[in-house]
Structures are given as C-alpha cells and as structure tokens.
Amino acid sequence: MRSLGQRIELLKVIAHPARIKILEELVKGVKCVSDLGEFLDISQPNISQHLSLLRTFGIIDYYQDGRLRCYYLIDPIIPDLLEILKKDYRESLPGPSCCPVTKRGTYPGERRR
C-alpha cells in the first residue's frame, strides 16, 4: 500500500490543470506529445516538463516511435481516481447524530449542564 507521503505526492502531481488533462487523455489511449499539444494551450517545453514529472512519479511511460514519443498510463489508480472525481454526488453526508462522543466526553448530556 502507498504510504501517507506517497498518497500526498500522487495527489499533488494530479492536482494541476495541464497534468489532469494529460491524464484524462491518456486514459483513452496512447498519445504522442504533439497530439497532446493540440488541446493543451501551454508551451511545448512546459508540456515536456509536465510529462517528465508524471514519468518521474511512475504514473506514465513512453515508447519512442521515430521522432515521436508516445506516452501511456501505467499507474492503475489513475482511471479509478479520475472516475470518482467526475462522479456526481448529490447529497452531503448526514450530519452527526444526536450524541457524538469524543475522548473528552459525551455530548450534550455529559458536557453541557
């Protein structure tokens, strides 16, 4: 299982508009850099930097085809994570019921008098 630190690193890496767009695209299939460039409105070096970061964290990899680099997903958590993020949650969680307990006492009976 991922350590706390690893889980946080993963979230940080995904939490960027360019990188999440790249990942959403790669979920659909392999894409070379210039294909990605067509829908990311950032500079070519910047795309490279984001791809490099994603690769450093073991989230994607590539194979070389002539002058093209074709990137693809390798981390299996990504499709699941992206799916949940898009899921439509209608309701808030239920608030705490009448008498929640903490280490410091019971509410409201014990603590309030």
Add this chain to the structure above:
Amino acid sequence: MRSLGQRIELLKVIAHPARIKILEELVKGVKCVSDLGEFLDISQPNISQHLSLLRTFGIIDYYQDGRLRCYYLIDPIIPDLLEILKKDYRESLPGPSCCPVTKRGTYPGERRR
C-alpha cells in the same frame, strides 16, 4: 458535476499531510479540535488554519459545544477518495498493444518503414 477547476482545488486541498490526516480521522466520526491536536504534531494555530481551509472548500463543517468546536465531514466524495488512495493496486496497466493510433499516423507499420 465538478468542473475541472473544482476537481483540482479539491485535490490540492486534500494533498497535505495534516489535512489528509484530519480527513481520515473525520471519516471515522466527529472530532473536536483538541482531539485532532492529539495526533497532529503541528501547532494549534496551524490546525485551525487547516480546518478553516477545509471548511472554506465545503469539505467539513462544525457545531459548537460549549467551548469546543466539533468538526465533521460533509463532502461525500472524501470517503470514496480516501478509500481508493489506500487500495492496493498490484499490477501496472497493460502497455499499449501492438499498433496504437494517433492523429498523426499508425504505429509501427505506417510510420516506420
């Protein structure tokens, strides 16, 4: 559904050791600030800041019990997200099969000669 921007904000908010610990604790139930303080080794004002940030983003809320503030989860995506992050994924995704296609041509037949 959450917009891209909202999804990124959400990820950023969770991607912090103190905040993810707070959320993992609140998934189990209500906790007041001093209860949270017992397992977070950061200063009291810092805890307050993180709680305030989580509340600003509509992830948690609180009720007041005397001098205590009792925080609880309200965003229903959080338990699902935390669960996935802890899930044990054994295998990498399968690499691309023999002839992936991009807008710029077919591999390897068409492009490599």
Add this chain to the structure above:
DNA sequence: TTCAAATATAATAATATTATAATATATGCA
C-alpha cells in the same frame, strides 16, 4: 552530411503555499 521536426533540459523569475509568531475572541466557571 546538412536540415528541419519533435521533444527535452536547464536556469530563472513569478507566484502560491506553508508554518511561525503574535494576538484576538468566545465561553464557562470560580
């Protein structure tokens, strides 16, 4: 063998995030 295309790297300036330190507020109790 030179050239252009495709992509990467490195340095840096701009910006955002974070923890710290100091202070403030609110509540219950003596």
Add this chain to the structure above:
DNA sequence: TGCATATATTATAATATTATTATATTTGAA
C-alpha cells in the same frame, strides 16, 4: 467580574511550484 480554556485570525518569513526563455538533443529525410 475576572480568569483560564479552547480556538481563531492576522501578518510575515520561508519554501515550493510554476511558466518562461533560451538552448540542447535526437531522428529521419533531402
């Protein structure tokens, strides 16, 4: 009323993230 407890707010210094700019590398083709 006055004090201690529980928590929040504000300003700021330290640090991390990001985009930009300039340059480098690799490959296929003329």
